[in-house]
Amino acid sequence: MTVYYSEDHEWIEVEGDLGTVGITDYAQGQLGDITFVDLPQEGAKVAKGDSVAVVDSVKAASDVYTPVSGEVAEINEALADEPELVNSDAEVGGWLFRVTLSDPSELEELMDEAAYKKFVAGL
């Protein structure tokens, strides 16, 4: 099980060919209070870089881009009633969707935790 990070502040935890995607703790801190999360349909085919979800905060709406291509396998139903989970538990309970990877080689273009930390520190 490995976690990768994108420059758009998504994380993806990969186990076999299944990836769980969310936004990073840094991202939720920047967005502020999250009031609504618009998630993709289960079964939707998505391509790396597509805007597949929207995170609405009191301030503004922000796109979430999928860091890998594949098919949406599951969405986090808990967020419908508790969107604030993305604030309080961004990198575990506040996950957004699971995707069946169609091209695991795309993971190589993402950062590991150390690289992401360095990336954020430079912002």
Place this chain on the structure above:
Amino acid sequence: MSEISEFEDELGLEPIEPAILPLDAWHRGRGARMVEFAGYPMPVQYEGILAEHLWTRESAGLFDVSHMGQLYLAPAEGAEIDLDAAIEAALPIDLSTLKTDSVRYSLLLDEEGGILDDLMVTRWQSGIYMVVNGATKWDDIGTLREYLPDEVNINHLDDSALLALQGPKAVDALARHVTGDTVLADLKFMKGAAFKLAGVDAWISRSGYTGEDGFEISIPGENAAEIAELLCGEPEVKPIGLGARDSLRLEAGLPLYGHDMTPDQGAVEAGLIFGVNKRRRSEGGFPGAARVQKDLSEGTARTRVGLALEGRMAAREGAKVLCGDAEVGVVTSGGFAPSLGRPIAMAYVDAAKAADGTALQIEMRGKRLDATVVPMPFVPNRYYR
């Protein structure tokens, strides 16, 4: 950087400093996240917009609104001029009914009746005090200079800071620190008075832009940090950023200049005809009067309304408003209303679709959100009348 500075030192030049307001360092020390607003770094939030919003509604919040323009208009020394008449020729206000120490909402209109700004006008003993929006203050000064005779001095009180203490407990917290001829708690909504606040001269009016009871406090900029610190030392008071100021004013149904009103709209379609006082509507004699009178007699194609949305996705500025497949309007402000737990919006819609209860839709990111026209304010205001 250092090389450039040394070079400048040799030439005796000073680097250009970005404009900074008196409370800049104080906000940063309080952990505010700063953003640029109206040309200044301003605090957008401290602990979080939701918490700050709700705190203001239940207790009291201190807002720094020093970016706004404070102007003082008075006859030039030795000039024989009727100040009221001169200002009435520039603004659609009826000054004959504005008593000393009273505050009134007014509008700065262009010659075609488009809204250049909204502003607060106060009659002081010696002249007229105005508070105008931060982003428009330089243009406003130019427009007023153009509208007013040379015998009227326009003084920009840019050494003064402006604080707003808003919320049901604002009066308790502030009363502990003021002295003066007026009892603070007796001051009515839209009235003001001179006080000593922690020993400093302060002009305080019972007014604000949150829909709550509260005060606006003009003080010398050099005393702003000590007074902000003093007020935030009260158990009822926390500092509040611009983010919550925006969600509070939206719930209160108060339009934000540059978004819910622009030079493209007139006073009537913006729903701000109360900013054109009654006598002036019939008499005219101010910039844009012809448009106001025409719009009043013939009506306007669109009008500003409040919309309550179904679901939790917020509509944002620029989103189309639809009725069936017809585009009938555009959202000018929208967001999640923390006190209501649902999204709300302001929009300009066709007059035929503006009645309360009209079912409309808002197009947002390819989705259609159901929305209903509702009366404003969305949250009842609690002014002390």
